[in-house]
Amino acid sequence: MKAFGFLEHGGIDKALVWEAPEPPAPGPGEVRLSIIAAAFNRLDLFTLQGLEGVEVPRPHILCGDASGIVEEVGEGVPGLRKGDRVLVNPGLSDGTCAACRAGREMLCRHYRILGEHLQGLACERAVVPARNLLPLPDNLDPVEAAGVPLVFMTAWRALRDVGELRAGERVAIIGAGGGLSTAAIQIAAEAGGRVLVASRSREKAERTRTLGAQDVLEIRPDVPLSQALWEASGKEGFPLIFDCTGKETFPSSARALARGGRLVFCGATTGPRVEIDLRPLFWRNASLRGSTMGSREDLRQALDRLARGRLRPVVDSVHPLEQGARGLLRLQSGEVFGKVILRVSG
Numbered sequence: 001m002k003a004f005g006f007l008e009h010g011g012i013d014k015a016l017v018w019e020a021p022e023p024p025a026p027g028p029g030e031v032r033l034s035i036i037a038a039a040f041n042r043l044d045l046f047t048l049q050g051l052e053g054v055e056v057p058r059p060h061i062l063c064g065d066a067s068g069i070v071e072e073v074g075e076g077v078p079g080l081r082k083g084d085r086v087l088v089n090p091g092l093s094d095g096t097c098a099a100c101r102a103g104r105e106m107l108c109r110h111y112r113i114l115g116e117h118l119q120g121l122a123c124e125r126a127v128v129p130a131r132n133l134l135p136l137p138d139n140l141d142p143v144e145a146a147g148v149p150l151v152f153m154t155a156w157r158a159l160r161d162v163g164e165l166r167a168g169e170r171v172a173i174i175g176a177g178g179g180l181s182t183a184a185i186q187i188a189a190e191a192g193g194r195v196l197v198a199s200r201s202r203e204k205a206e207r208t209r210t211l212g213a214q215d216v217l218e219i220r221p222d223v224p225l226s227q228a229l230w231e232a233s234g235k236e237g238f239p240l241i242f243d244c245t246g247k248e249t250f251p252s253s254a255r256a257l258a259r260g261g262r263l264v265f266c267g268a269t270t271g272p273r274v275e276i277d278l279r280p281l282f283w284r285n286a287s288l289r290g291s292t293m294g295s296r297e298d299l300r301q302a303l304d305r306l307a308r309g310r311l312r313p314v315v316d317s318v319h320p321l322e323q324g325a326r327g328l329l330r331l332q333s334g335e336v337f338g339k340v341i342l343r344v345s346g
Helices: 042-049 149-162 179-190 202-211 225-232 250-255 278-283 296-307 321-333
Strands: 002-006 015-019 030-039 065-073 085-088 125-129 133-135 170-174 194-199 215-218 238-243 257-265 287-290 315-320 339-343
Touching (some): 015 321, 042 321, 065 125, 133 296, 149 179, 149 238, 149 257, 149 296, 179 194, 179 202, 179 296, 194 202, 194 225, 215 225, 225 250, 238 250, 250 257, 250 278, 315 321, 321 339
Parallel strands (some): 170 194, 170 238, 194 215
Antiparallel strands (some): 030 065, 030 339, 065 085, 085 133
């Protein structure tokens, strides 16, 4: 079968399509899928380059997000049958620890992500645990929906659980065009937040109004971001800021928090090491809150809103599996608005 990924770490020039072995028959609790489409996340670029301390099997298949059709069901799998259309939850946990039993699988000590720690889904067929499959809502196009799971479950937990977003509260989202940002803007607006989006691209910032943003802010080189955010907040600071950009913006976001404010982050695309003045944080009783992925229930809640049309997938571009490298180049360009999708079949 055809698969897209890499044989050795490096740049996008190392990414390729190859003939991978067919997956085995599904074991107990497993399902074999025919993949319809897979979706890139920024994590795929990091995995291709090589993540410090993370060893991956090689050849390595990228993409943790996918939609598919059930081909074969293993023993002990109720509720799924051949022909069902499903989405894959890319986060795998052991299902037995205290965190898993409490429905907080992302806190499992054995938590792993498809496409990063394990083989991904940018391939024609794959075997996955049945508990990681959710029915694809009838109103969603399976190609567009392939990009839903990781970003929507991550943003849902980050804002609604970790960030404790309340209706009527002002929330600043740093970044406009990435898959995570476009999901977070919708989730914050749907929850009743008053959303401001800050971006270096005025055009992309303005486009977020269609996703629920009420205010936009262009990040300019001649005005410190902390100052721009502070003034945009009426010099009161933001109760909640969502910033996954990392080094370039994180210190400014921390300075723009209101009293009792929360800065939530689940990524560091411009670099993970930052220098922050702690004094404004403790003086304002503000907090920094890390978040990673989400639970099955977080994804189920997001899918429920998607099924009812209250949230929607945002797709930047769709590429055939054979042109996966072109999709990675598009993602790396920084020009994206939404998800970059690989069409595998159909």
